[in-house]
Amino acid sequence: METHEGNIQYAENTKDKIKIILVLAMPAVIENIFQTILGFVDTYFVSKIGLAEVSAVGVTNAVLAIYFALFMAIGVAANVRIANFLGAKQPEKARHIAQQSIILAILFGIATGIITLFFAGPLLKLMGIEANVVEVGEIYFKIVAIPSIFMSLMFVLSAVLRGAGDTRAPMKVSILINIVHVALDYILIFGFWLVPEMGVAGAALATVFARVIGSLALLYYIKRSTILSFRKDYWKPDKQHLWELTTLGGPAAGERLVMRLGQIVYFGFVVTLGTNVFAAHQIAGNVEVFSYMIGYGFATAATILVGQQIGAGNIDVAKKFATLCTWLGISAMAILGALLFIFGSWAGSFFTDDQEVIKSIGTALKVSGIFQPFLALLLILTGAFQGANNTKFPMYLTAVGMWVVRTLLVYVLGIQLGWGLLGVWLAIGIDIAFRAVVLTLQFARGKWIAVKKDVESECHPQTTKETMSRCVNNY
Template sequence: MENKSDFFKGFDKDSIITIMALALPAMIENILQVLIGVVDTYFIGKIGTEAIAGVGVTNLIMNIYIAFFLALGVGTTAIVSRNIGANNIENANNAVRQSIIMALGIGIVFGMINFIFSKNILILLGAEERVIQYALPYFFSVAVPSVFLCLMMILSSSLRGAGDTKTPMKIAIISNVINIILDYILIFGIFNFNGLGILGAGIATTISRIVGVILLLRKISSDKTKIYINILDKWHIDKDILKSITKIGLPAAFEKLIMRFGQLVYGGMIIKIGTEAYAAHNIAGTIETFSYLPGMGFGVAAATLVGQNLGAKKTDEAHKIGLISYFLATGFMVAVGAIFYVFAPLLAGLFSEDLEVIDLVVKVLRIIALVQPFLCITLVITSVLQGAGDTKFPMYSTFIGIWGVRVLGVYILGIKLNMGLVGVWLAISIDIIVRGIILMIRFVKGKWKEIKIE
């Protein structure tokens, strides 16, 4: 166990600058993704309510796929960063090649499943016939070619593992701008072109992802990055590296799935509380997303630098990077929390005119504001552990937090004790605090430094 006097050791200016240089582009990329999602929803909302529902039901299945894509990205970042730190560039390059092979395999398999069972999947998710009519074109144009999303996420993770967060940010800007322009043209039409409606929205999304993949491949095929892949070389499957990626990535996938299924269960409980409560819950959750962005950005920086320092056998430096990343992210997130607390009525009023909904959103936002330091732990320290290859422990903590605290707490406080949406968010906050404490104890004990990556 680390000496307590070493807990705050080494908070130097150079480390802060290094972390900020990686974190800020990742934060900007995340902010853009959120804003683009808002723009997409705005355009699709012009088509009609059924169109929004069709996109929503498609995203339910895409979120499950994304859990696996993210997990593959976690494994890729961990192995690439560890090998970059050890100055073993050839192994890092090989890890990227194997990740691309795996991304192609997973993406194609999911695409075939979507193509063959598209309508069955939508019916299984509870979509009504009038919603399915809108969902099917979007589902086909987004979910079937999901291989491009998988490749984009893996290639971005590879560059981040090598310490390059600026390129994924720049390419995200380009692909998202393309998405907005094509959204408008393909949904509504231009000149003599009448537009394709919701199908156009799906095509725009997929084209923007294809452009992103091409630009990312072009980057890693140049000699301007620490990793270099010649796509014309003879490729082969390396079972050992694939096994390592899977060993690291699968727990991260299960962690996301545990979270998603838990959200579905307590989401159903919130619906039973009432329409106003469910509307307020979704509004508060949308606003809360902005508080995640700093934690996610610093989490990317922490995962990269921790992996590189462990590869270079600098365990003390890895510990320091993790701790500085947490405190920097906490500063940003507490500031966002203060905005939530002070301007809660104004923020709630932007999304609803219903006084009951506004009142509930205000109460929830002020609860959210108070747990930002613990929420930051669940984001940054989880990334630190995953960057070190310690993905099982975050999975266990998420299982305990979501199912042992959150789902049970929502039922007891929200339903049984009749505390409504306030009880729901108190349960969510208790889960965040419990998981935060568990994860920080794991970090301080330092067992993650001993994880071996082949």
């Protein structure tokens, strides 16, 4: 059973399908966990300086999440189209669109770097945080985000490899850069031998150095790939492919932007509860994010497998893979939810000695633990929808969830009713459950595959494999 570079042989029975899912998902889970450790280590080390610094890094990362949304959207589009083309046995189209996605990543990376250079302070002030937090945050923001090109390349190069069915190379790179990052974080934040203590600026520099190394390593793996290795003539910008990536990735970007903008608004509500409460919220988020990494790992497998099967015209097999990915993810995240519920306060104690903050962290993580199965549904089905070229519906759903459900309930439960951080995390959980249920209903009704209107008549799910493959490649 081969799973490297898109050459996946699919067995008929469920047991073999589960093996394929795990072969793809587990490296992606490990990769995501190690990438998350970049932020986790920053928060851990920075917490040793002070809670104001924790808040500064947290607020900055909330703004940076808007950048991540753009970069991840390019990655989603590249991942899906590469998987589609390989499933349809068109490797040169996959190679071409991979290189075009890298061009797009470079352009967006340069643009966001320029925005940071001139508007770092004003962007942070929009969050309504205290002056001392803005001052520290601006230092961190500029160092991390002016060289945004390396953020962008990390997202897109990893997505290109995953689209070709290679989830192991991004995992190896994540392990490498985390070893580098942990060492540099300690040295640059606290100082070592001839290196002076740099505090928050040191944390930012360590992150940048790690991303530079990661980008170079991912380029190395792509150049080694028989499917993705670069061709000089494919570096010429192709309007059709760039537009294709933009239109497919646009809704994915819209989804994440809507989510992040809503997050900024409700972050503003949390900030009004006080610096300590916001610090507790940020620390709880950094602990909980490991559960997201499991979900994103199975979502990655769902996107790859659904994308390849849709490209090959195997609609029933695509749905089977999506279903299996979802159930496996729910099982894993339910276990993690129980651990968050039981050990949340204990995890918080690693970041601070403030008992009030530790108690708040424990409360937030108990609520998070209860909603973990719904989070699995939401993340993995979103990945399946994207693999089926349907990036619009998740965007619309996220807009409703973030702005009508989450933000409103954060204000009502957290501020108006005075429930504080408990109300905030209940609002988050209710939003997650709402969107998970809606996606499940759409999936069950068969309304999860998107094709162009002008070919919908020949793209009915009951048509032949050849017809469906042609439809998807006309998308």
